Amino acid sequence: MAPPPRGAGRLLAERGWYLSAREQQEEEEEEEADEDGESAPLLPPPLGSVRNPPNPGSSFGFSVFNLMNAIMGSGILGLSYAMANTGIMGFSILLLIVASLASYSVFLLLSMCTQTAVTSYEDLGLFAFGSTGKVLVATTIIIQNIGAMSSYLLIVKSELPGAVAGFLSGDESGFSNRSWYLDGRLLLLITSVCIVFPLALLPKIGFLGYTSSLSFFFMVYFALVVMIKKWSIPCPLPLHSAIETLQVSNSTGDCKARLFHLSKESAYAIPTMAFSFLCHTSVLPIYCELQSPSKSRMQSVTVTGIGLSFLIYFMSALFGYLTFYDKVDSELLQGYSRYLPHDTVIMTVKVAILFAVLLTVPLIHFPARKAVLMVFFSHLPVSWICHILVTLTLNTIVVLFAMYVPDIKNVFGVVGSTTSTCLLFVYPGLFYLKLSREDFLSPQKLGACALVIFGICVGLLSLVLIIFNWINP
Template sequence: MEPPCGSVNTEQGWYVSAQQPEEAAAEESSPLLSNELHRQGSPGVSFGFSVFNLMNAIMGSGILGLAFVMANTGILGFSFLLLIVALLASYSVHLLLSMCVQTGGGGRHHNNSEYWRSWYLNGQTLLTIICIAIVFPLALLPKIGFLGYTSSLSFFFMVFFALVVIIKKWFIPCPLPLNFTEEYFQISNATDDCKPKLFHFSKESAYAIPTMAFSFLCHTSILPIYCELQSPSKKRMQNVTNTAIALSFLIYFISALFGYLTFYDKVESELLQGYSKYLPHDLIVMTVKLCILFAVLLTVPLIHFPARKALMMVFFSNFPFSWIRHCLVTLALNIIIVLLAIYVPDIRNVFGVVGSSTSTCLIFVFPGLFYLKLSREDFLSQKKLGACVLLVFGILVGSFSLALIILDWINK
C-alpha cells in the first residue's frame, strides 16, 4: 500500500500529508503513520518505552519544587491544583493529537590534590563531566526511540527519590532543629510548625500553577514519540499520554506530600536543599542527589530532540542533512543548557518565569488556539468549547501568575 499523498523532507524527516481533514480522520482505523513506519522498515517503539520516554519528558527538575508549592497552597489546595493541571495537560495533548490526525502531520526522523579528592562533590564539575560524557552523546542520536532505555532508568531514579523522601520523613525531627552540629540538636518549641495545613495562600502561592505547568510540560516531545510509536494511532498515543501523566502525578504527589510533612513551612524552594542542611553527611541523601542529577540530565536529550528539529526547520530546511551541522547545533544547545544550570541562582525563578510564560503557552494557550484555528468543527462543538476554555485559562493564569511573580521580585 502506497503512502497517502504528501511529501517527505529528507533533512527533517517529517512526513506531511496533503489529505483533507475528513480523509485524515478516517485514518483512525488505518493509523496515520503506519505507512511511513512500514516504508522505513521499522516496527516502531513499544508502548512501554513510549510511556517511559514521555514520562522522562514530563518528569525533571520540577519534582524538586512541588513540596514548596504544597507548603504555600496546603495539602488539599495542592491536590486540587495538581489534578486540574494534570487533566488539562492530558486534554491539551488530546487536542494536539486530534490536530495531528486532521492535518496529517507525522513521520520519522532519519538519519590541585585536594580538589581531585573532592571533585565528585562539586556540583558544577560533576554536571559538566556528565553532560560531556553522557548527555551530549545521547543528544546526538538521530532517533528518539533508543532513549526509551535511558528514560526507563530515569523513571526508576525518580521512584527512588520518592522512596527516600518517604523514608527520611522519620529521620528529621519536628519541630526542626534550629542549629545542627555533630554533637547535638537544639530543638525549637514551636510545635505549631508541625501541623499540616489543608489550605494555605501567600504571595509565594503565585508560583504554584507555573511550577505545576513546568512539571507537566511534555508537549514538545509528543509528535516525535508519536511518530516512532509501534502501530501508531491517535487512541494508542492518547493511552501512552494518560499512562505517563497518571504515573507522573502519583510520583509528584507522594514526593511533594512527604517532603512537605518533613519540613512543613520551612521547606526549601528546591527540596534537596533541606536534606543537605539537616542531613549533610547522609550517604542515602548523597546517593539520591546523584540519582536526581542523572534523572534530570537524562531528560535533556529527549527534550533536546524537538528543539534541535525546530532550529533545523527554521534555519536549514532547504539544505540537505549534514552530520556536521547536526553535531554543531546539538553542541550549542547543550552549552546553553549547562550555562543556565550553573548560573541561575534560584530554581524557583526558573519554575516561576518559565512556568507562567513558556509552559502555560505550550500546555494551555497554543493547543487551544491552534485547534480553534485548524478544526472545521462547529464552534459550539464539545472540543472547540474545550479549546476555548483551555485558551482562556492559559492566558489568565499565565498573565496573573507572571504579574504576581514580578511584583514579588520588585518588593524584594
Template structure:
C-alpha cells in the same frame, strides 16, 4: 470536493493534507500512521511501553519543586490545582490527537505550520527551544547545587575551599567533558535506553521521601559538631496547612505546568504506538498522566509533611541539610544526579533540531552548523545555571511562558483555527476555555514573578 491549496475535505469541519487516502473511521484510526508502520515493517510499541515512554517524558526536575509549592498553597489547595492542571493537560492532548489525525501531521511544529503557515511553525519551534533550554538549565542547577554536597558526604574531614566542592567549577567540567561531547553525536539513541532509568529513579525518590518522613522529627533540628539546634517551633511549624497563600504561591501553576509538559513527545509516541488510534493513544496519555500525578502528589505530600514551612525549592537540599551522610539519601541523590546528567544531552537534540529548522532549513547537513549550535546551546544553559540563583525561578519563568503555551495556549488556539465545528460544540468551547486559561494564568503568573523580583 477538492479544496484550495491542495488539501481535501475529509469530514465536515476538517481539512487534511492531500494525496493521502483517508478512511471513514479516521476519527478512531490514522491510516497514515498505520501505513507508515506497515511500510517500515514495525509492529509498533505496546500500550505498556508507550505509557512508560510518556511517563519518562513527563517526569523530570519538576518533582523536586512540588513540595515547596504545597508549602505555599496548602494540601487541599495544592491537590485542587494539581488535579486541574493534570486534567487540562490530558484534554489538550485530546485536542492535539484530533488535529494530528485529521491533518496527518506528526510533529508539533508542523501543526503550527498547518494552522498559521511558516510564522506558526517558527513560533512553535522558538517556544520549544526556550522550553528545552529552561529544562536543561534546571537540570544543571540541580547538578551545581547537589553534586558538591554529594561529594562532601563521602569525605571525612574539612575540605572547604577545594575545587571539587565548588558547584560552578564542577558544572563547567561536567558540561565540557560529558554533556557537550555526548550532545555533539549525530545520533544518541543509546542514551535513550539509559535515560529510561530516570523513571525508576523518580519512583525510588518518592519511596525515599515517604520513608524518611519518620527519620526527621519535627521540630526540625540541625546537628552541628554534635550540638543540636532547633530551627522550628513545634506548635507553630509542625501543623500541616490545608490552604495557605503567600507571594510564593505564584510559582504553583507554572511549576505544575512545567512538571506535566509532555506535549512535544505525544505525536512521536503516537506514531510508534502499536495499532495507533486516537482512543488508544488517549488511554496511554490518561494512564501516564494519572500515574505521574500519583507520584508527584505522594512525593510533594510527604516532602511537605517532613519539612513543613522549611521545605526548600529543591527538595533534595532539605535532606542534605538534616540527614547528612545518610546512606539511603546519598544513594537517591546519586541516582537523581545520574538521571539528570544523561537527560541533558538528550534535550539538546530537539532544541538543536528546532534551531536548525529556523536558521538552516535550506542548507544540507553541516558539521560546522551542528557544532556551533550545540556549543551555543551549551554556553547558554551553563550561564543560566551559574547565574540563576534558585531553581524555582526556572520553574516560574519557563512554566508561566513556554510551558503554558505548549500545554494550554497552542492546542486551544490551533484547534479553534483548524476546526470548523460549531463554536458551541463541547470541543471548541473546551479549546476556548483552555486558550483563555493559558493566557490569563501565564501572563498573571509571569507578571507577579517579575514583580517579586523587582521588590527583592
C-alpha cells in the same frame, strides 16, 4: 475540507500525502469510526502505494512507560515547595486541574493529528498559521528546552558538592571555601565540558534513549525515599543544623500542615506544575509507534501515564512537605543534604538523580538543536561545523543560566509561566480552533477556547506576580 495553509503544500508534497477527494472522504469515515472506539491509522498511505503489513509497534504498557518518562523530570523536586505555598488541599486541587487540562490538550493534539496527518508539533503550527506558526512553535520549544536543561544542571550545581563531601566523609561547610571539588559552579563546568557537551555532539544518541529511561525509575525511587525518610527527620527541626542555624525554628507550631495557604510565593505553583506535566512534544512520536494506533487508544495511554505521574508527584510532594513543612526548600534534596548529610540512602538518591541528569541533558539538546537549525539555518546545508557551533552555543547558554540563576524556582516560574503554558494550554487550543471543521459552539471548540483563555490568564498572572516578587523581595 479547507485547503492547507501557505507553505503546507510543499510539506505534503515532500511526504507524498496529497489526498484525492475519495481518500479525503475515506479519511473522514475513519475519523468517525475512531470516535466510536474503532482503530484508525495515524497516517494515510502514500498515494499509489501498496499496503504493507502493519508494523507491530509499541505495546500499550511500553507506550505508557515512554510517556511517563517524557513527563517526569526535575519538576518533582519543586512540587513540595509549591505545596508549602498553596496548602495540601489547594495544591491537590491545582495539580488535579493541571493534570486534567494536560490530558485534554493531548486529546486536541491527537484530533488535529488525524486531520492533518503530521507527526510533529512544529508541523501543526505550519498547518494552523503557516510558516509563522512553525517558527513560533519551534522558538517556544527552544526556550522550553533551554529552561529544562538549566533546571537539570542547577541540580548538578546544588547536589554534586554535597555528594562529593558525603563520599569523602567531610563537612561540606568546612571545606567549601578552600576545596575546588566542593565548588558547585566549577563542578558544573567540569561535568558540562567533559560529559554533557561530548554526548550532545554525537550525531546519533540512541543508546542514551535506553539509559535515560533509568531516570524514570530514579524518580520513583526518589519518591519512595521521600516517603520513608519522613520519619527520619524530627519535627520540630533540630537546631544543630550545620547551615543557617539561627534561621531554623524549633517551635511545635511549625509542624502543623496547612490545608490552604496563599502568599506571594504561591505564584510559582501552577508554573511549576505546568513545567512538570509538559510532554506534548513527545506525544505524537509515541502515537506513531503505538501498536494498533487510534485516538481512543492513545488517549487511554495519555490518561494512564498522566494519572500515574500525578500519583508519584503528589506522594513525593506530600511527604516532602510533611517532612519540612514551611522550611521546605525550593529544591527538595537540599533539605535532606542539610539534615541528613551522610545518610547512605540519601547519598544513593543523590547519585541516582545526578546520573539521570547527566544522561538526560544531552537528549534534550537534540530537539533544541533541531529547532534552532530549522528556524535559523534551514537555508544552509547540513554540516559538521554548523552542528558543532549550534551545540556549543546551546550548551554555553544553558551552563551560564545554571551558574548564575540563584534558585531553581526561578526557572520553574519563568519557563513554566511562559513556554510551558503555551505548549500545554495555549497552542493546542489555538490550533484546534483554527484547524477543526466543527461549529464554533461545539463542545470541543468551546473547550479549546476555554483552554486558551486559561493558559493566557494563568501564564500572564503568574509571570507578573513572579516579576513583582523579584522587584519587591
